Amino acid sequence: MKKLILALLISFATTSVFAGSHSPCGVTNGSINILANEFTTYRIFMDEVKSCAGPDADFNVTHSVDHNKLQVAALSANPAEFSAKLVTNGSITPLMNDGLIRPLDDLVEKYGSNLNENQKITIDGKIYAVAFMANAQHLWYRESILNDLGIAVPSTYEEVIAAAEKIKSAGVMDNPYAGAFKSGWNLGQEFVNMYLGHGGEFFKSGSAQPNVNNEKGVAALNVIKKLTELSNPDFLTQDTNAVKEEWESGNVALMHVWNSGAASLLDDEGDQDIKADTRLAPSPTVGGGSKPATTLWWDGIAIATNTSDENAEASFRALVGAASSTDLANNNPNATVWLIKGYTPGDTAGPVVDAASRGTTPYPSFPHMSLMHGALSTELVEFLQGNESAEKALADVEAAYIAKATEQGFL
Amino acid sequence: MPHKTFFWFILPTGLAMILFIGLPIVSSFFQSLHIETEQILMEVENCDPFGCKTNVRVDVEATEKLRQENPLGRFNGFGTYTDRNHLAFDEIGEAWNTSSSMSEFKDIVLNLPFYKALLFTLTFCFAVTPPVIILGFIVALSVNTLSKIIKGFIVFGTILPMIVTPLIGSLVLFWMIDSQGIIGASIQILFDDPNLSLKASSNLTWITLIIYGIWHNTPFAFVVFYAALQTVPQDPIEAAYIDGASRYQRVRYIVIPHLYPVATFIMLICLMDNFRVFEPIIGFSAEGVAQSLSWMIYQDLRNENKMLFGSAGATSMLTIIGIAFLLTPVLIRTWKEFRTER
Numbered sequence: 001m002k003k004l005i006l007a008l009l010i011s012f013a014t015t016s017v018f019a020g021s022h023s024p025c026g027v028t029n030g031s032i033n034i035l036a037n038e039f040t041t042y043r044i045f046m047d048e049v050k051s052c053a054g055p056d057a058d059f060n061v062t063h064s065v066d067h068n069k070l071q072v073a074a075l076s077a078n079p080a081e082f083s084a085k086l087v088t089n090g091s092i093t094p095l096m097n098d099g100l101i102r103p104l105d106d107l108v109e110k111y112g113s114n115l116n117e118n119q120k121i122t123i124d125g126k127i128y129a130v131a132f133m134a135n136a137q138h139l140w141y142r143e144s145i146l147n148d149l150g151i152a153v154p155s156t157y158e159e160v161i162a163a164a165e166k167i168k169s170a171g172v173m174d175n176p177y178a179g180a181f182k183s184g185w186n187l188g189q190e191f192v193n194m195y196l197g198h199g200g201e202f203f204k205s206g207s208a209q210p211n212v213n214n215e216k217g218v219a220a221l222n223v224i225k226k227l228t229e230l231s232n233p234d235f236l237t238q239d240t241n242a243v244k245e246e247w248e249s250g251n252v253a254l255m256h257v258w259n260s261g262a263a264s265l266l267d268d269e270g271d272q273d274i275k276a277d278t279r280l281a282p283s284p285t286v287g288g289g290s291k292p293a294t295t296l297w298w299d300g301i302a303i304a305t306n307t308s309d310e311n312a313e314a315s316f317r318a319l320v321g322a323a324s325s326t327d328l329a330n331n332n333p334n335a336t337v338w339l340i341k342g343y344t345p346g347d348t349a350g351p352v353v354d355a356a357s358r359g360t361t362p363y364p365s366f367p368h369m370s371l372m373h374g375a376l377s378t379e380l381v382e383f384l385q386g387n388e389s390a391e392k393a394l395a396d397v398e399a400a401y402i403a404k405a406t407e408q409g410f411l
Numbered sequence: 412m413p414h415k416t417f418f419w420f421i422l423p424t425g426l427a428m429i430l431f432i433g434l435p436i437v438s439s440f441f442q443s444l445h446i447e448t449e450q451i452l453m454e455v456e457n458c459d460p461f462g463c464k465t466n467v468r469v470d471v472e473a474t475e476k477l478r479q480e481n482p483l484g485r486f487n488g489f490g491t492y493t494d495r496n497h498l499a500f501d502e503i504g505e506a507w508n509t510s511s512s513m514s515e516f517k518d519i520v521l522n523l524p525f526y527k528a529l530l531f532t533l534t535f536c537f538a539v540t541p542p543v544i545i546l547g548f549i550v551a552l553s554v555n556t557l558s559k560i561i562k563g564f565i566v567f568g569t570i571l572p573m574i575v576t577p578l579i580g581s582l583v584l585f586w587m588i589d590s591q592g593i594i595g596a597s598i599q600i601l602f603d604d605p606n607l608s609l610k611a612s613s614n615l616t617w618i619t620l621i622i623y624g625i626w627h628n629t630p631f632a633f634v635v636f637y638a639a640l641q642t643v644p645q646d647p648i649e650a651a652y653i654d655g656a657s658r659y660q661r662v663r664y665i666v667i668p669h670l671y672p673v674a675t676f677i678m679l680i681c682l683m684d685n686f687r688v689f690e691p692i693i694g695f696s697a698e699g700v701a702q703s704l705s706w707m708i709y710q711d712l713r714n715e716n717k718m719l720f721g722s723a724g725a726t727s728m729l730t731i732i733g734i735a736f737l738l739t740p741v742l743i744r745t746w747k748e749f750r751t752e753r
Contacts, residue, residue, distance in 0.1 A: 094716035099471035124455035183699030233611035
């Protein structure tokens with residue numbers, strides 16, 4: 001964890017020098033076709049990738065919030081539908097499981113001389129991805145609303161709930177809290193945060209057997225339930241982007257969303273009064289735990305196995321050019337926490353650095369974690385609607401996971 | 412038609428059906444009997460910006476070798492069909508033994524993914540089909556009486572819901588029923604309840620989906636009924652008119668009997684269509700509270716990071732069996748009518 005802070009500190013001190021013999025930018029042969037998630041920071045990053053690729057490059061990018069669902073099928077094809085994919089510590093595992101992304105050591109050696117050591121994601125000694133940003137979900141609040149009611153910035157979820165209840169009972173807002181509770185990946189992620197915050201482990205140690213139906217799981221679910229009761233009644237249909245819209249409409253005073261949301265939440269568009277009143281705070285702890293109830297993420301670039309070496313090199317050059325562009329980082333200091341060399345963190349980097357320094361768990365990268373996340377995505381809804389008990393919901397999660405893990409050969 | 416002529420007449424269609432319908436079904440069936448080969452895990456050291464630690468990963472080479480040896484995967488027989496995510500025999504057996512009352516048993520069964528999806532699918536089928544037939548008939552009758560000048564426009568307007576892509580149509584409605592959308596906000600004012608949300612409760616979501624289904628399917632029934640209305644013989648209608656039959660009586664005793672076979676046809680198609688309800692669930696983001704069998708197949712193939720072909724194949728087979736069950740009564744009836752007519 002300390003590495004991240006260290007890296008950020010080092011990046012203050014170092015200045016960018018192009019020591020490598022090969023400049024990555026200005027791609028002339030090979031085609032570049034990238035699959036990526038859809039949010040503002042990625043758009044900013046892709047603009048840089050495109051300009052690095054140059055005007056002569058055959059450049060295509062597909063932004064989709066469904067990137068996780070598309071990636072395995074798209075990269076399994078030979079030749080693959082995309083030559084490169086922006087991955088995270090969550091989405092890289094299904095690709096690794098099937099050997100769909102290639103080791104990058106030779107390309108890094110050729111074009112990656114300007115990368116920080118900690119940008120290189122190594123698995124079993126080989127570089128499989130190059131990270132360019134760190135991300136985490138954390139608390140956001142409206143300063144004036146908290147001040148008016150004399151509420152201190154919450155540092156635990158118990159305080160978040162108390163604060164939201166106070167705002168509601170004061171009649172300021174009907175649904176003062178917001179989180180991405182959309183049934184599916186988002187809802188699963190909320191449980192992952194809360195369960196890790198309670199100190200839970202998803203699998204029995206050393207095996208792929210599930211381990212969520214316990215006291216910590218129940219406690220995590222009960223906190224989520226309380227939060228949803230203070231959220232818009234449509235919470236099961238709201239993903240991160242919908243929550244951000246609620247925030248920008250001034251309907252919400254407290255929310256727990258991604259740090260990278262700053263790129264759109266604090267930009268020049270929309271109601272500037274709300275933006276000026278928006279503050280970022282560290283992710284709260286829960287249930288007396290010491291670690292914040294959130295997960296650490298890195299976002300990086302990976303290259304498909306099933307693409308020609310020429311396309312792989314072209315894609316890597318354009319992407320790594322952006323992933324080592326100090327200008328990109330320092331021109332958009334608040335878009336996210338960049339891991340790029342020479343980056344001076346902006347005002348909004350605090351909560352991520354805080355999460356790292358307090359020992360927050362990175363999102364688990366077990367090969368079978370995506371199956372667990374999938375089971376959480378679908379089986380928790382009925383509990384949140386009050387149709388079944390927390391124990392029953394968690395038993396359903398384990399049963400659904402076991403059925404799928406058996407079919408996939410993990411159990 | 413002599414058998415030989417019939418054979419040559421049907422041969423091209425038959426071949427195409429075997430090639431494009433029969434073989435894929437057989438292939439899905441074979442796939443549904445298999446599950447993935449075992450995943451071989453190994454311990455490795457991973458390093459990322461947050462530090463280095465030991466983790467497990469899939470041994471790609473060893474797993475790939477196993478996969479090469481058994482491209483279909485491990486043979487699992489009907490194991491996938493009976494597992495928890497499908498027919499769930501074990502879970503139902505256990506529920507039967509442990510539950511103290513029928514309602515408890517019912518709750519446990521309807522909480523299993525397959526039965527939950529089946530319940531919604533059947534509810535949707537049987538709630539949507541009858542109103543579609545009745546509404547389609549009424550609309551066709553009304554349009555038929557219009558003067559020629561405006562008829563064209565009205566027919567076009569009436570079939571619009573069918574022209575709109577289901578996903579787009581449901582998305583448009585999804586935003587209209589949002590608590591800040593025109594329908595959602597109006598309903599809140601109407602019932603004087605600022606927290607009323609059509610998306611929040613499962614009952615209201617089901618009703619929304621069913622109303623959407625009726626809206627989307629009625630034009631189909633209308634078009635078929637409208638075409639059939641043009642074939643109603645005018646002589647008996649005029650005779651009835653002279654005999655002093657009211658409009659209702661003419662419709663009831665002449666038009667409806669004439670359109671009866673058409674209604675059976677519409678019912679058949681509607682039941683089949685509605686049994687594979689899918690797009691509105693995605694459009695209305697209703698996955699949380701309303702799952703259908705088709706949605707389960709989609710979930711297996713798309714929502715998981717890895718495609719569960721076996722599971723999807725099993726659900727497909729069960730869907731085919733479900734449609735067969737559903738259509739049997741209608742088909743038997745049609746067959747009987749066919750025999751009597753001969």
